[in-house]
Amino acid sequence: MSSVLDRITIRPAEITDAEAIETLVEPYVEQRVLLRRTLDELRDLTRNGFIAERDGQIVGFSAVDIYSKKLAELQCLAVTPDAQRQGIGRLLVAACIECARKHQVLEVMAITASEVFFRECGFDYALPDQKKALFINTRPRY
Numbered sequence: 001m002s003s004v005l006d007r008i009t010i011r012p013a014e015i016t017d018a019e020a021i022e023t024l025v026e027p028y029v030e031q032r033v034l035l036r037r038t039l040d041e042l043r044d045l046t047r048n049g050f051i052a053e054r055d056g057q058i059v060g061f062s063a064v065d066i067y068s069k070k071l072a073e074l075q076c077l078a079v080t081p082d083a084q085r086q087g088i089g090r091l092l093v094a095a096c097i098e099c100a101r102k103h104q105v106l107e108v109m110a111i112t113a114s115e116v117f118f119r120e121c122g123f124d125y126a127l128p129d130q131k132k133a134l135f136i137n138t139r140p141r142y
Contacts, residue, residue, distance in 0.1 A: 013049035018042040025078045050095040059083040062092035072100045074110040
């Protein structure tokens with residue numbers, strides 16, 4: 001018996017995927033789960049982004065935005081509702097982490113409301129030496 005993941009292909013995103021990525025993430029932007037991004041911003045994210053495909057259809061996307069050798073951020077993780085809870089998000093996160101490793105980035109962060117999922121992927125609230133990220137909002141929410 002084959003697994004659902006046997007039908008999933010993870011591949012590097014291409015700049016030509018940007019419009020399909022925009023369509024994929026739009027429901028999550030409307031729900032305020034993901035930040036709105038312009039088409040140009042999505043094109044930039046394809047540089048270190050990954051697409052999940054099932055039977056030739058895009059069912060997921062995520063990217064790692066590399067800021068420096070010290071820090072990268074996992075961004076824009078989205079999986080279509082019909083493909084969720086099947087391990088696709090984990091595959092996309094793993095691809096992003098591996099990309100950061102290949103670029104010799106020391107730390108990858110994820111800013112998320114899906115704490116349990118990211119903790120299950122190996123993320124934690126603090127690094128082993130107890131560093132923590134603190135934030136301040138500089139503009140009103142839209």
